[in-house]
Amino acid sequence: MARGAIMIDGFILNATLAGIFVALAAGPLGCFLVWRRMAYFGDTISHSALMGVGLGIAFGTASPWVIMVTCALVSGLLLLLQRGGKFSTDTLLGILAHSALSIGLIIIALQESLRQDMMFFLIGDILAIDIQSVMGIGIMTVVALGGLAYIWKSLLSVTVHEDLAQVEGVNVLATKVIYMLLIALLVAFAMKVIGALLITSLMIIPAAAARNIARSPFHMALYSMIIGSLSVVMGIMMSNQWDIPAGPSIVLSALILFLVGRGLPNRFRI
Amino acid sequence: MNSFLIELEKVCLAFSGREVLEEVSFSVSRGEIVTLIGPNGAGKSTVMKIALGLLEPDKGQVRRASEISIGYMPQRITIEDILPLSVRDFLMLRPGTDQPQVDEVMELVRITHVAASPVQRISGGEMQRVLMARALLGNPDLIVLDEPVQGVNIGGQEELYHLIGKVRDEKNCGVLMISHDLHMVMAGTDKVICLNRHICCSGEPGNIQDHPEYHALFGQQSEAVALYTHHHDHHHDSHGDVVLDDSGDKHGAGCDHD
Numbered sequence: 001m002a003r004g005a006i007m008i009d010g011f012i013l014n015a016t017l018a019g020i021f022v023a024l025a026a027g028p029l030g031c032f033l034v035w036r037r038m039a040y041f042g043d044t045i046s047h048s049a050l051m052g053v054g055l056g057i058a059f060g061t062a063s064p065w066v067i068m069v070t071c072a073l074v075s076g077l078l079l080l081l082q083r084g085g086k087f088s089t090d091t092l093l094g095i096l097a098h099s100a101l102s103i104g105l106i107i108i109a110l111q112e113s114l115r116q117d118m119m120f121f122l123i124g125d126i127l128a129i130d131i132q133s134v135m136g137i138g139i140m141t142v143v144a145l146g147g148l149a150y151i152w153k154s155l156l157s158v159t160v161h162e163d164l165a166q167v168e169g170v171n172v173l174a175t176k177v178i179y180m181l182l183i184a185l186l187v188a189f190a191m192k193v194i195g196a197l198l199i200t201s202l203m204i205i206p207a208a209a210a211r212n213i214a215r216s217p218f219h220m221a222l223y224s225m226i227i228g229s230l231s232v233v234m235g236i237m238m239s240n241q242w243d244i245p246a247g248p249s250i251v252l253s254a255l256i257l258f259l260v261g262r263g264l265p266n267r268f269r270i
Numbered sequence: 271m272n273s274f275l276i277e278l279e280k281v282c283l284a285f286s287g288r289e290v291l292e293e294v295s296f297s298v299s300r301g302e303i304v305t306l307i308g309p310n311g312a313g314k315s316t317v318m319k320i321a322l323g324l325l326e327p328d329k330g331q332v333r334r335a336s337e338i339s340i341g342y343m344p345q346r347i348t349i350e351d352i353l354p355l356s357v358r359d360f361l362m363l364r365p366g367t368d369q370p371q372v373d374e375v376m377e378l379v380r381i382t383h384v385a386a387s388p389v390q391r392i393s394g395g396e397m398q399r400v401l402m403a404r405a406l407l408g409n410p411d412l413i414v415l416d417e418p419v420q421g422v423n424i425g426g427q428e429e430l431y432h433l434i435g436k437v438r439d440e441k442n443c444g445v446l447m448i449s450h451d452l453h454m455v456m457a458g459t460d461k462v463i464c465l466n467r468h469i470c471c472s473g474e475p476g477n478i479q480d481h482p483e484y485h486a487l488f489g490q491q492s493e494a495v496a497l498y499t500h501h502h503d504h505h506h507d508s509h510g511d512v513v514l515d516d517s518g519d520k521h522g523a524g525c526d527h528d
Contacts, residue, residue, distance in 0.1 A: 035353045157363040160349055164404070167322050167342040167414075168365055214354045 014134050015126040015236055019250065021137045022190045023202060023228030025144040028221035029186055030203025031210070032179065035159050035217075040093045041078075042183065042200035047101040048074035049187045050196040053121055054107030064136070064188040071184035074100055079177075104196070123247035124195035126236070133192060140189040147182045151175050156217055194247045202228060205254040212261035227257050274299050275338055275412045275444040276321055281330035283316060290316055292468040293330070296461075298412065303438055303445040307452060308465035309487065314448045315345070317465065318416055321446060341410030343401045345417050345448075349389050357392065357400050358385045364407040375403045379433065394421035402430065406437060413437070415447035431458045452488065 033042050052070030056062055074096055081092050108118060120128075129137075148155075154175040157165040166172045190199050206228035207220065214220035234257075235250030277297035283290050291313045298304045306314045319325040320332060322342060349355060361372045376382045379399040384392050389400065398421060405413050418434065419427040435458050438445055463472040470483040478484050 035350060037350065153363065153365070157365075159353070160355070160360065160363060161344055161347050163319075163322070163324050164342055164344055164347075165363075166324060167340055170365065208352070211352050211354065216354055216356065216359055220354055 011127050012236060012240065014129050014131060015246065016233060018129045018134045018137050018193050019126055019232030019236060020229045021134070021141040022186070022193045023206065023232050024225050025141045025186050026190065026199070026202045027206045027210070027224030027226075027228040028148055029144065029179075029183055030207040031217070031221045031224055032155060032159060033183075033200075033203050034207045034211075039200065039204050040090065040097070042187075042203050044074065044078070044093045044097040044100065045071045045180075045183050046187050046196045046199045047097045047104065049191050049199075050104030050121055051100045051107065052104075052188065053191060053196075054104045054111075057111060058107055064140075064191070067191060068181075068184045068188035071187055072181055075180040075184060101196070120195065121191070122195045122197045123245055124191070124193050124198065126193050126246045126250075127239075129192055137189050137193065140185055144182050144186050147178060147185075151178050155179055194250065198247045198251050201251045201254065202231070205251065205258050206231060209254065209258035209261045212258075212264055227254065227261075231257060273335075274333070275335050276446070277331075277333045278317070278321060279331040279333070281317070281320055281327040281332065283313075283320065283325070283327050290467065291320075291327070294465070294469055295330075296463055296469065296472065298444040298446045300411070300444050301438060301442045302460045303434065303447070303458060304461045304463060305459040306446070306448045306463050306465055307450075307488075308470075312466045314465055315416060318414060318446070318448060322414055335411070338411040339408055341405035341407065341413045343405040343413070343415040343418055345420065347397070347401060351390055355389050356386050357381060357389055360389050360400065361404055361407060364404055367407045371407060372403075375406050378406065378437075379403045395423060395426050398422050398426075398430065402433070409441060410443060412444045412446065415445065417448050417450060419449070434458065 030042070033039055048071045049067045051074075052067030053062075055070060056066035059066065078089075078092060078096060081087070081096075082089060087095075104121075105118075108121065117125075154165065154170045157168070157170050158172050158175050162172055165175075186203075187199055190202070193199075194202055206224040209227045210220045210223035214223055231250050231254035234253035236246055238244065238249040238253065239246035274297040279295050281294045282292055294313075294317055296304065306317060308314050316325065320327050322340065323332070323334075349360075358372060358376075361367070361375070362369075373382075376385055379402050381396060381399050381403060384396055384400075389397070392400065398418065402415070402418060405415065413434075415434070419430050422430060434445060434447070437443065459475055461472065462475050462478045464470040464478065464481075464484055464487060466487060470487060471478055471481040473481075
């Protein structure tokens with residue numbers, strides 16, 4: 001197929017920018033997912049996002065806000081169910097994640113026009129992102145990072161010991177709710193970039209890779225941003241080179257960086 | 271009027287129908303060290319959580335003096351290996367604290383040498399002192415300690431209890447703590463509360479040791495306490511916080527032990 005060189009560059013520039021913006025927010029937010037042992041929560045939210053996509057299109061809009069509200073509602077439901085105390089969070093997340101995924105898949109399948117696009121909802125369609133979406137994602141990144149900076153110390157304290165944080169005057173519930181909303185915000189805007197199945201990996205893998213070289217929580221967040229961005233660039237190059245899907249290529253790149261990091265001596269540990 | 275920092279009045283709590291606490295009342299005042307003792311499952315931690323405002327009682331009142339700041343030392347803390355956190359970073363998490371304060375407190379509990387170490391890599395005894403440091407930050411009016419000397423060797427235990435007494439003397443704060451080890455408790459405490467879902471007995475350590483409920487609850491263990499207190503007496507006379515003067519009849523055997 002003959003595609004103009006300039007066209008390709010435009011696509012790739014948009015894709016790279018969008019990917020990097022997502023990675024910049026996903027890294028630090030993902031650090032807290034791994035610190036709080038909440039990887040499965042990331043999955044639940046991203047699976048809910050698929051339900052959000054389906055619902056949005058059923059209502060005739062592709063707005064990320066519908067996705068975000070859906071994700072936020074599922075998080076709220078999780079908080080409510082946790083209060084009952086009968087089922088462990090793990091079990092509840094398993095129920096919510098897969099139910100949301102199934103509902104999303106069914107709603108999407110019910111709409112003839114969308115059926116062919118199913119794969120893109122799952123792994124993203126980064127090369128089809130236009131400049132408006134790039135700008136939307138950029139704003140999302142600024143908001144997500146700003147919000148995280150605002151709750152940083154409180155959330156870290158809650159992560160270390162919830163009761164201690166509360167006694168010391170941290171508003172634990174508000175901190176956790178804001179964090180969940182930030183995750184929902186990120187996931188809603190990242191759907192197009194990396195899809196419902198893969199977005200958690202862009203939160204978890206760069207964060208885990210950053211742990212190899214980080215000496216403080218702040219450093220780990222910073223390195224996860226760099227590693228995530230590198231993964232995006234590497235992934236898009238791989239995708240372009242070998243004509244393989246971009247989303248999975250980005251995840252694979254992150255994995256490679258993680259493994260390289262494992263091989264490095266850990267300066268932090270004595 | 272009694273200037274209490276915190277007061278519980280007839281606090282009751284049940285977990286899914288099972289009574290955990292029945293009409294528990296006590297208070298902690300400025301400059302006072304109050305120790306909760308009792309067997310496992312007696313509700314000590316639950317009482318502490320209610321005092322801290324982490325749990326709401328079903329019935330009864332919890333009154334805190336307005337605007338008091340509380341330092342809390344939880345029983346155990348597990349920090350995931352994946353979180354790279356140095357001792358100094360951990361202490362800096364206390365809201366409103368700063369570097370000089372952290373340095374000062376680390377000096378006080380003698381953990382300056384591990385300041386840059388990851389919290390996961392220090393010994394159990396050092397961790398207890400780090401947690402103690404966190405509780406002392408920000409000059410709290412009330413310090414609440416859940417088994418402060420757990421996992422600390424005997425020498426270290428004595429040092430920590432001594433430190434608690436010293437902080438109380440210097441800052442005139444109140445102290446509420448849970449303890450398992452009766453030995454140390456009896457020496458440095460102003461008021462002992464014997465808890466077994468309800469308050470069995472409470473009062474000065476000297477009086478409480480003669481209380482039949484106390485003996486019923488702790489049996490043989492209570493004998494060993496008197497022995498130990500005697501030992502403690504020798505070492506800490508100069509501090510003046512040793513109370514046990516009327517248990518003198520029990521220390522004969524203790525001298526052998528020493």
